Amino acid sequence: MARSAEEIVKIAMGRGFDEAVANVFTYRVSYLKIANSAVDSIVTKLENTANLFVSGKKRVFFTNIDRVEDGNIASAIKVAKETIPMLKPKEDYNGIVEGPFSYECKCIYQKKMANFDNKMMSDIAYAAINSALESGADSIAGTLEMTDFTKEMATSKDAAGTEKCAFARLSLRVFRKGLSAQKVVATKKIGEIKPEALGRTTTELASLTNEKGKVSNGNYDIIYMQQPAGLLLADVNDMACIGSVETGGFLTGKLHKEVANKNIKIYDDGKSPELIATSDFDDEGYPTQKTTLIEGGKLRGYLHNHSTAVKYKTKSTGNAGLVLPESNAFVMEHKKKARDIDALIRKIDRGILVTNTWYTRYSDYLVGNFSTVPRDAAIYIENGEPKFAIKQLGHTSGTGIRISDNIIRMLKNTECAADDSMQTASWDSGSNYYVTPSVLVRGVDVTVAH
Amino acid sequence: MADGQALAEYAVALAERRGFGYGEAYFEQSSGTGYAIEQGRLNSSSYFEKSGLRIRLLKEGRMYVFSTNILEKDAIRNAIEGFRRFESSRTQLSRESPQKAKVAVKERKKFDKERLLKDLLSLDKTLASKRYIKFRSLYAGFGKDSSFMTNSDGSSILQETPRVDSTFSIIVGKGKETRQRMSQFGGVGGYEMLNIQRIEEQLLGDSKAMLDVIEKGVRLSDPELRKIENVLISPEIAGIAVHESVGHPNEADRVFMREAAQAGTSYVNPDNLGLSIGSEHVTIIDDPTIPNSFGFYRYDDEGVKARAKQIVSRGKQNELLNNREYAKILKTKSNGSARSDSYSNEPIVRMSNTYLKKGSASFEELVGEAGNGVYIKNFMEWNIDDTRTFSRYQGNEAYMIKNGSVEKPIKNYRLETKTLDFWHAVALLGKDFELSLGNCGKGEPMQGVPVTMGGPHALLCFGR
Incomplete structure (x- = not known):
């Protein structure tokens, strides 16, 4: 059963640590590769993971929890319990911040961006490739990364929050008559990717002079x-x-x-x-x-x-x-x-x-x-x-x-x-x-x- | 591990049933412990444990890669059955014999986290006692990777690799002048791969040498620097030059422009294979099978048996590092160079342990043959252009050679040259041999894989 960041902190604090912080991440990310003016391959990752920080008597320890499930949480906490007593105190450590806090939550999260798939990515890539070729490029390479993730945070000092983020990063490298240029667009808004514009402007950059x-x-x-x-x-x-x-x-x-x-x-x-x-x-x-x-x-x-x-x-x-x-x-x-x-x-x-x-x-x-x-x-x-x-x-x-x-x-x-x-x-x-x-x-x- | 193996086998079987021409699954389970001590403070004590599965599927020439740490049949089935066709170039793989193997590297001395921490704190105390060492950062960690790879060709390979890795940054200073050095030690194996005594000696020696450069070093004028024709390079410099200017440009995916937007292109291209890269003294090898080396593996991540590759043979470009995709294009067999840094990334063409083959000269003979010139012992700053043609290696520790003997240190020597000039200048090779460690970056997302690089001392005569 998947656990929340707050539940992980509660379990950790029940084991006698002075402090605990958990960050839980769930993400899906795809990397499309462009080589020789064509889409080469797509790599997709799906992950659920967490990071856990605990302290005890000025000793600090950091670990991950792979798949946020009871058995893995217990295993991570066990390692922390075993390790902390053998550590040297970090004398200049002054603890984590006291919560709670309220957050503005102005994050941009477009469902259209988050719902990417192979076809959508391939279409974006070819829009950029074709635009560059039409602008005079000899050959194009690049990458399109699209990411959708959720981050959940909780601490033993009453801070807690969740946020979602989806973004795209399109990188294009254009070769033209022995010269090259590379440009990157990074955005959370699907309308700002503008692959045709990137194809054209990158080619223009590689064409600033023929001399x-x-x-x-x-x-x-x-x-x-x-x-x-x-x-x-x-x-x-x-x-x-x-x-x-x-x-x-x-x-x-x-x-x-x-x-x-x-x-x-x-x-x-x-x-x-x-x-x-x-x-x-x-x-x-x-x-x-x-x-x-x-x-x-x-x-x-x-x-x-x-x-x-x-x-x-x-x-x-x-x-x-x-x-x-x-x-x-x-x-x-x-x-x-x-x-x-x-x-x-x-x-x-x-x-x-x-x-x-x-x-x-x-x-x-x-x-x-x-x-x-x-x-x-x-x-x-x-x-x-x-x-x-x-x-x-x-x-x-x-x-x-x-x-x-x-x-x-x-x-x-x-x-x-x-x-x-x-x-x-x-x-x-x-x-x-x-x-x-x-x-x-x-x-x-x-x-x-x- | 057994559950992961079963899931990998399930994935390949399902891919076959769903009509994929090729299916491959790679399950990995890894764990590690690390400590970072900075200026005497134990800033980080960490442990990680992770496992996941990667599948690679080929249908009508389209390569689709999926990875997850959600180790459930549903997640794998959804990925395979949810595969959506996309427009792409056509990928084909070379035919390779199916391999079945179990490889486990032994830890001669079991890793002990308490001892590692004690050793690091003791090393830090020794370094702190040297007043000229102004800043020190120490990191050391130990991990173990277990992997199982299977594919629709019938391969099934189990590998277990324990690894020790450590990096150290030292800044030495006197007055307003400072110098910095970063060093890395470790290997594949147990705690025996981390010889703290040797590391301490080397860090203290390097620090003292940097202090000598500050105190006794001279700055040469531009005309004096330009006059230098004979350069004796150490195994460390030979290693970085081999790695950057020969290993990378001989990776087949660069040669065929697959890395053009990321790790770059190459002066080697499909039309100039066999070109003259260096003098007849230059033979450069990539060999993943060196026992206990940091870049060690017996089978690559596509299940191909690893072997030594002679990238350059007596000065001539001889063999590209490839994988099954580029072996097919080159109408040859894979030479087992496909590596990924974890289950979550695609395997791509990588180096392992890359080195310049040694000769027979002693250090004294090399210095004597140099006559007048420079001995460049180690570097901090280095870089190379996109095509791997124009490189620079800064002499963090470099010395004048006068009348056949090594003399005072130089503060501002940089070996900046074109690749083919560098390798054609190799005139004499030492009989010594050393490998340095590194984490080599390539791909997108960036994948760092453990490698070594090295060779003997070598004399470069640019005036000949």
Whole structure:
């Protein structure tokens, strides 16, 4: 018999723990794969699972319950009972937050989105594929993910809540005449998927110029479009989580210090209903919020759960994961706005428009030095005009350039942004979503393949 | 496990009755314990237990994959009978001999969670005693996977794999300068795969070396960096280069563009198979059958018997890693490279233990042959482009080689080069050999599978 989160907490508390938190998930998700301009396969998952957190005398323990049934609950609690006495107390642990709370429950949940099936997904995929082909694409790859899930949360401190979420994420990569471009649409509203528009605009991005050329090592102004801007800058939210601060990240020791251009505002958004990575409550039941991390050029705060907030004499930001604080959706705004990408391009004497990056790797998280590789079309700009697509590696679709920077320097040198903010994601961003405009960053090191 | 096996057999039988040309079921049961100690605090103590079933069905060339942890006949029947036709490309699988096998890796030393925690806390205490270690994060865990795979071809394979995994992040600092290193240890087997004494020695050695780089390292000017032609790479650098610039681009699904929107494409394509990738010294192998290795398996997730694959043979591209789908396209047999990271994801073409074959030179001979150049011992930052053509490996620990001897550390060396230039520069191979651990990411949703990568020390002469 399936049990609710409240029942799991009640059973756990009956076994003598000081605290218990249960999060129960039921979900159905399908992944459709596009390869060589056709649907390749569909993978569907159906799961019922729970996570359980318990504490006793400042010792904390986390486990899952696979299929929320009596036998599995009893087994998980048995392991917790056996393990907790052998653990070392976590001296800085200050407990879970005291409820109850009321939640705004503004979540967007469209039944039409939730009722997806193979046929519907295949139709969406082919609408995007056909649109791209009609726009001149040579070949298309991609993925369509559709998810429907329910999350139920209960704690021994009287917090309880349930919410439903259904969303789609359509990613398309288009190849055209030796160049490529990739764009992602992520939305909770079925009408916003717009596969034809994605097919057309992704192809247009791969067709910005037919000219190809080479550049040399040097310092360039870079325009990062929304996807790479979000992928790079969203590390701010992860590094603002107090766990990352304590273990050495680029925001460690930077509270109230200058870390960005004064026109930038960055916040962690846990509650905006239209965003995918949001919820009414965090894992311990505290209501989620928008937390300003960077404003006026300075780092304004870190992300906390109740326990870490008590430790640092501040308030919870509603970012509790079951073990440590976790970030929600990354949102960046820039006061200095250009109308669009073209307006940003006109501000550049010698630069590069970067449409996508991947393989961002840090040489030292504490310092924030990183390098990243433009994956798709990178357009060389001279005297305010796009000149050619960079092709250092003639026989492949790769650009053959690499960007090296420091994340704090990047934040400080982000001079302005286009008025084109959108919610997006990348293949290597996992379940992170971000809302960013295209940004112009001055003076970035670029190395090239010779 | 018996109930899961029965459900898997039921699924395949039902798929056959419902007219699917191919049916496959994979049941998995796994459990694990892990601890995370950060700056001396036991931040996480966790245990997981999960089981589930995946079915793969092929009808009229359409591949449909369903997975669930709801282990009831109704859920499986609903999935099979509720299969709704969709427009897609046509998938065919190679014919393979049915396999029947039971494989169980033994734990020579039984896992003991209390001992693991004690060992980790002791290791943390030792690291904390070094004032130059500013930040430390330690994670170690132990798990066991049991799987049963059966298909409509008549295969039926039971595998049991215990595994130990640990990762460590150390940040060393002096004044305002810091350096960071992440290391991973473990393998398939019991607690014997986690040698805490060896790990402690290595972490302390690496930390001291990073401190030396901070204190004694020099920064070379751009012209000085450009002049460097001879580069001696360690097994760790050989490993990451093998994995990123040879293993990945020789995965058949990339070559045929199935991963183009996710893990990328390849400089290898169906028209240039057999191309020259490196010098005659370069032979690169992927071998899942290395006992106790982190990437070990005897049968892949499509039930094909695992074997060593020679990806590059004496410099020439030789064999793609494939699965049954790409074996059919390539008109060959599967070489057993289909892996999934759990029952809930599809099996795709993956590496296992990938390495550069060793030679016969001693370390001293390699350094002597280098004459003047750089020795790059380990890395922190690395990346490569979508086609796997242009890579960079940052020298977290790198040294000048002058007149045939290793000298002072360099702070800012990065080996940034094109793949074919890198492998054609291989001039001499060491007789030593080491494998490093990794979790390799691919697919969507992202699947991380345990792998190793390595080789010997190798001398690269870019000026020849």
